[in-house]
Amino acid sequence: MYQILREHIEKIVPLSDEEFAFVARHFTARKYKKHQFLVQPGDAVKHYYFVVSGLLKLVYTDEDARQHIVSFAMKDWWEGDFYAFYTQTEATLSVECLEDTEVLCFSLQDYRDLCNGLQKMERFFLEKVNFGFLAAQRRIISMLTSSAKERYEQLIKQYPSLVQRVPKSQLAAYLGVSRETLSRLYQ
């Protein structure tokens, strides 16, 4: 699974074997079962996750126990309660497996050590979060301007393999509509 991480990083910065050995030492491999939680609200958030295989969802659960899906993450994507991780505060979000999932994760100290120890990794994280910021901004624009139907169609176009793997009830919670509304649109 470390080879997947290496290929992922080397799309942005090339690494020598020695450099990648340094990087790999800061990651820990973990396996989770479908429906298992990696993070739950109130947890001390110790890790941020790179998905090697499987599928995760990042969820905000409101006071009425309704689930709102902030994002999905499949192979090659990063996921976690980044706010709680980065500010070392309690989780307000949950991370749960929609499929059996393998991850490589690091602690905030590992993240700092990677940035301090190898400038290429700071460059890598900067590129990744720049594109993460852009994706979040595009989603905000889409939420401001598009109907649920248009947003569903954008999702199919952008991530066809994701839409096939995610149950409709979960897609509805991502799009911000009820399961019934989504069904009505796609009978």
Added chain:
Amino acid sequence: MYQILREHIEKIVPLSDEEFAFVARHFTARKYKKHQFLVQPGDAVKHYYFVVSGLLKLVYTDEDARQHIVSFAMKDWWEGDFYAFYTQTEATLSVECLEDTEVLCFSLQDYRDLCNGLQKMERFFLEKVNFGFLAAQRRIISMLTSSAKERYEQLIKQYPSLVQRVPKSQLAAYLGVSRETLSRLYQ
């Protein structure tokens, strides 16, 4: 105005006079009048902006010519069509002055040179965009879970000085409701 930039950067990374002189050489000062555009859809986006004084809005205009406000930026905030800037594609958003505004701006080449020439600046940009990503993620959660009224109240609580300066019609375009809806809520 360069002193404001220096204080802003030094909240994250301390700089020697020599280092700040290197940083300052990569920025250009510009002044704009209220209602003036810094970026319009279709433009080649050459700059990204740090606001020294005044107030900007980042706008997506839909096919029906309705304005949707992606973000506001006042003193100490960064603004621009980041996607177009970062990928060197044509602007899809506009940046317009809500007040007379002074900025310091840089080109993508300046940004690259800053990151390559001074690791502290790469660290600074990484910290800034991490928090930008978090703010965008919080806004997505708020849009998924909160009513227009709740979002207005969150905005007042988080940015009281912003709400006082921005016309109600513009706040409505940010919250994703009509001017009439916002008025009804706050008669």
